[in-house]
Amino acid sequence: MxxxxxxxxxxxxxxxxxxxxxxxxxxxxxxxxxxxxxxxxxxxxxxxxxxxxxxxxxxxxxxxxxxxxxxxxxxxxxxxxxxxxxxxxxxxxxxxxxxxxxxxxxxxxxxxxxxxxxxxxxxxxxxxxxxxxxxxxxxxxxxxxxxxxxxxxxxxxxxxxxQRHPNGATAITGVTIAAPRPQDHGGFLSAFTGSPTAEPMQVPLAGGAITVRPGTAPAFLGFNVLVPELGPVARSLRASGIAVAEQAGEIVVEPDVLHGVRLTFVCQPTSQT
The missing domain is CATH 3.10.180.10 (2,3-Dihydroxybiphenyl 1,2-Dioxygenase, domain 1)
Known part of the structure; x- marks a missing residue:
């Protein structure tokens, strides 16, 4: 895989x-x-x-x-x-x-x-x-x-x-795509990755996944980065003046902060972005 x-x-x-x-x-x-x-x-x-x-x-x-x-x-x-x-x-x-x-x-x-x-x-x-x-x-x-x-x-x-980052990041674990009809992209993604699609619209990868969510137009929404702990990351970001949103098991930096990219810090590999 x-x-x-x-x-x-x-x-x-x-x-x-x-x-x-x-x-x-x-x-x-x-x-x-x-x-x-x-x-x-x-x-x-x-x-x-x-x-x-x-x-x-x-x-x-x-x-x-x-x-x-x-x-x-x-x-x-x-x-x-x-x-x-x-x-x-x-x-x-x-x-x-x-x-x-x-x-x-x-x-x-x-x-x-x-x-x-x-x-x-x-x-x-x-x-x-x-x-x-x-x-x-x-x-x-x-x-x-x-x-x-x-x-x-x-x-x-x-x-x-x-590869030694102050935030402790070790990997990219997922990418999320938005599309009006997520199912329309399953065939391509399966052919591209060599992996079958799953429901909801997701393609598994080694150590992560590609997820397609409903959206107004096909676009990459963002990606996930794996860190050992979320608390220190959130405190460091706020100390740097960067706005974050804390959700269950993840910390999100929104696209308006990060050049159009939604960056999600996670503690476990996941496709949620």
């Missing part, structure tokens, strides 16, 4: 977003630049991460083309509509096989996309990372991004020193 590899959060001010996530209790990594022009900063956990991503004004973004999904063009176009959670990424051990399966399932006819970039360790030294991506499209929700990610040099990417 696949797990959530990362979530892509599109922002207009990368450093401003990084500062806000730091106030939330996360350790935010340094700025990186993709070969196609977008820039990101990463919040890393043990097996998953949050990717804060922005499009610089001078970025030369390649367009979409037949058989080619442009990651940069998708993020640019998303930011023209809104900021927020733009893409959900699942783990992969073979992106080429995923791309072939997506084509067979009728949810994506794109070549796998491999890219490499220079990364930075906590001490500032350079490291080399490479990824292959396989993209899929939900025809009922074309404004939402989905792909799988295969890491070719995981030992160069995952770093324990980057």
């Amino acid at each position: 696949r797990h959530i590899d990362h979530v892509v959060v599109a922002v207009r001010d990368l450093d401003g977003a990084a500062d806000l996530y730091a106030r939330l209790g996360f350790q935010v990594g340094p700025r990186n630049r993709h070969p196609w022009g977008t820039e990101n900063r990463i919040i890393q956990f043990r097996h998953s991460f949050i990717e804060l991503i922005a499009v610089p004004a001078n970025a030369d973004i390649p367009p979409h083309a037949p058989g080619h999904f442009s990651f940069g063009a998708f993020v640019r176009d998303y930011l023209q509509r809104r900021a927020g959670l733009a893409m959900l990424v699942l783990s992969s051990v073979d992106a080429a096989a995923d791309a072939a399966r997506f084509a067979q399932e009728g949810i994506g006819d794109f070549s796998p996309f491999r890219f490499e970039r220079t990364g930075r360790r906590p001490d500032g030294s350079a490291t080399h990372v490479a990824f292959s991506l396989a993209f899929a499209v939900d025809s009922q929700a074309p404004d939402l991004g989905f792909f799988t990610c295969q890491q070719h040099f995981p030992e160069a990417f995952w770093n324990e020193s980057l």
Whole structure:
């Protein structure tokens, strides 16, 4: 069963977003630049991460083309509509096989996309990372991004020193989508994840789930992050001047506070966002 590899959060001010996530209790990594022009900063956990991503004004973004999904063009176009959670990424051990399966399932006819970039360790030294991506499209929700990610040099990417967060966060455990008819997305999500859907509209993943709730239009609502204790997180957020809502077993930071993302801190893996 696949797990959530990362979530892509599109922002207009990368450093401003990084500062806000730091106030939330996360350790935010340094700025990186993709070969196609977008820039990101990463919040890393043990097996998953949050990717804060922005499009610089001078970025030369390649367009979409037949058989080619442009990651940069998708993020640019998303930011023209809104900021927020733009893409959900699942783990992969073979992106080429995923791309072939997506084509067979009728949810994506794109070549796998491999890219490499220079990364930075906590001490500032350079490291080399490479990824292959396989993209899929939900025809009922074309404004939402989905792909799988295969890491070719995981030992160069995952770093324990980057995974120590003041809030104690250890994983992304769930993503929630809103849609007018949640059941319309079950077929796509089952094909994308390789897991059967359940009722209410939910797709299980290793260590979490994707949940689809009723809403006015297809959109990612937010994601969950696992922490060891909720009380210290709530106190720290309030001390930082961040408004939170406490519900049963979770602490919520609403989208108007967090660049269009509803972030839920939980103590146990859950799909509730």
